Amino acid sequence: MCLANSQLKSAVRAPPTWRKPVGDGAKRTRGLGATRARYRRPVASLRMAKKSVLTPQSEDFPQWYQDVMAKAELAENGPARGTMVIRPYGWALWEGMQAEVDRRIKDAGAQNAYFPLFIPESYLHKEAEHVEGFSPELAVVTHGGGKKLDEPLVVRPTSETVINAYFSKWLQSYRDLPLLINQWANVVRWELRPRLFLRTTEFLWQEGHTCHASEDDARDYALRILHDVYENFMVEVIGVPVVTGLKTANERFAGADQTWTCEAMMGDGKALQMGTSHLLGQNFAKVFDTQFLTETGEREYAWQTSWGVSTRMVGGLIMTHGDDAGLRVPPKLAPIQVVVLVVRDEDGAGDAAAALAKQLKAGGIRTELDNRDAPFGRRAVEWELKGVPVRLEIGPRDLAEGTATMVRRDKGEKESTPLDGLPTRIPQLLDEIQKALHQQAQQRQEDRTVDAATVDEAIDGARTGFARIKWDNGGELEKRLNQESVSVRCLRRQDGSVPLATDEPDLVAVVARAY
RNA sequence: CGGGGAGUGGCGCAGUGGUAGCGCACCUGCUUUGGGGGCAGGCGGUCGGGGGUUCAAAUCCCCCCUCCCCGACCA
Structure with missing residues (x-):
């Protein structure tokens, strides 16, 4: 967020309960596991056992997750509690998700728009259940421009309220329906126990908000988003099998009549809610007066939905596919699908690798050439940590044979492959890896x-x-x-x-x- | 807020009264860079903040701040 006036002084206060100092009970964890990163790595094919880069999942899953965050350069904590700095590689994963989800949202007929970060506090109070559900986690701005504000501003925890204030202006006739709007935004919920990507005070998401002429239409649309946008994306693009279903009243979104969800099983068997879609009924329409004239000229409250997926999906992706060697990114999402690794730049290996990378790129494969002057092992491990689906290693020995050593990240298998066959082999292989990752996750979910x-x-x-x-x-x-x-x-x-x-x-x- | 724990170089740690050290990372050079290669040299710290005790404090005392883990809340 950008403040035009650098003099602006604003204070963000959390509701009284959260303001009290926590005392000295809480301390910072230092690090992302370097002390633990000293385990023998069970790779039989290697001559000598090397120290593991990450805490093994079986040893301590949360610590493994932390290690991955740091070692794969995904994200780290921001200076204020609960905030997150998303590093370029982590951002690339989110960016890929955004692109695929956005396309599906548009296919479902919704348009993107943008609504403000600051919401008058009174808006939140209009819907009883909504405010009750969110008030514990609101950040409230009480000062701006050096003065106390007449009315505090809430930093949006979600945008049903502001959006309805405008829907009520825009919506006039049944001919305006359905009204299908989506926004990509940041939201703030004062979390007590933040975890990178999974639960941070500020996070990024898309939130869709729609109006329909009837409850059936609204329900159909909420379910269409659940299946055609969310479930389809999760299964097809990021290879994460999900269980779809209805939330209990207890777990329902505050202010909704019904909430549907996509739940995924993580590598440790725990569940992660990956996305939700709500039938809001007329709850918000009634308090914001979001009405339209029907064909028969009667005023009727709009039937509404809202739905969202967030940066939490990045965490879900990691915990679904990651293994003891790091991330495993499904090819369809992977910012880098293939890395061509120069083992040693001798006898023309460097040139051959560059030529191969160029050729693959031309074929539409997201390819990176790694000819850096750093030890081979270090570079190989780095790409492994980042979960690049395929590595092609080329050194003098490979070149003499007219081959490259092809390593697939999901299974760790190495195979010597003729260079001239790669442009056709790679797309097939990426496809196999995509399927294998999904299959493996699916199997685990069934088994457990x-x-x-x-x-x-x-x-x-x-x-x-x-x-x-x-x-x-x-x-x-x-x-x-x-x-x-x-x-x-x-x-x-x-x-x-x-x-x-x-x-x-x-x-x-x-x-x-x-x- | 309830229960635990901790603040020392970028990261992880050691250092219980004598003026700060180790590993990793980083920089430079050399080296036969095939899985976090090797050798040599080097940069980097107001020891969370304030006050006190003492000839002398990272270390002892007091106050404050901050952060992490488990629980309750949550995309």
């Missing part, structure tokens, strides 16, 4: 999902993954699970389709521990 007959079984299943258990709408199940830090991720029908209400008969609850 159990059917539970009792609450205890469900809690047990949630220690290592997901559990499915019969949903008792209005019963004690959710409360008992919550007591064990297990949550209902979503509700599904027997056939796997998503329910429209939590009181449908014979629903199945998918439960897990969650991020």
Whole structure:
């Protein structure tokens, strides 16, 4: 955010509960695991065991995640608690996600627009459940231009309120419907326990907001976004299998009638909510007077939806595909799909590598040439950490054979491949890797999902993954699970389709521990 | 806010009264750069802040600030 007036002094206050000093209970963690980064790496094919760069996942998954953040140069903490600096490689991942999601949003008919970061505090208070849900995590600006403001400004935690204020002006007739708007923006929620990408005080997302003529239209659209935009993107582009379903009342977005979700299983078996789509009903329309004239000339409140995915998906990607050697980025998303690595620039290896890289680029492959003057091993490890799907290593020995050593990141397999076959081989290989990563994640999710007959079984299943258990709408199940830090991720029908209400008969609850 | 822990070079750490050190990283040079190669040399620190005790404080005492982990909240 850019302040035009450098003199501007603004104070951001959190609500009273959060303002109190935390005392001396909290201390900073130093580092991203360098002390732990001294493990033997089990690579049998290597002559000598090298120290591992990362804490093994099995040793300490959160620490592994932290290590990856630092070593793959993805992001680090900002100077203010809960803020995040996204480094170029991390940004490239997000940028790729944005592009693919944006295209799908536009295919679904929505247009991009932009609404303000600052929202009059009174707006938030108009919708009772909404304000109740968000007030604990609001950042509020009380001063600007050196003066106390007449009315405090809330830094948007989400934009239903401001957007509705304008929808109510723009929407006049049923002919204006559906009104389909999306914005890419940052939002702020005062988080108590931030984690890079997964839960930061400021994060980036897209938020879609729509108006429809009927509840059915709105519901259909919310579900279309859930499946055609979110689920499709997650499965097809980032290879993350998701479980779609309906949120319980307890887990529902504050102010919505219904919330649907895409839940993914991370490498440690925990669930991560990757995206949500809400049916808002007429809740916001009523308080912001978002009305239209029907064909018969009657005034009616608009039926609305909202939906979003955030930078959290970057964290989800990492924890879904990452392994002990670092990231594994699915080729369709990978900022760099192939790196051509000059092993030693002798006997023309450097020129051959440059020529190959050029050729691959011309063929539409996102290719990087690495001819840096640094030890080969260091460079190889760096690309491995960053999860580049394919490495092509060319040194004098390869060149003498007219081959390159082709290494696929997902399986770590090396193969000597004729140089002239690469332009046709690489696209096939990228495709194989894309499928393999998705397949592996899918397999893990299936292997670690159990059917539970009792609450205890469900809690047990949630220690290592997901559990499915019969949903008792209005019963004690959710409360008992919550007591064990297990949550209902979503509700599904027997056939796997998503329910429209939590009181449908014979629903199945998918439960897990969650991020 | 409840329960734990910690602030020393970019990062990770050692240093319990004598004026600050190690590893990694970084810079320079050399080297036969095939998985975080080797050798040599080098840059870099108001020891979180303030006050006190002492001939002398990173170290002991007091106050303050900040941060991390577990829990509650959450995209």
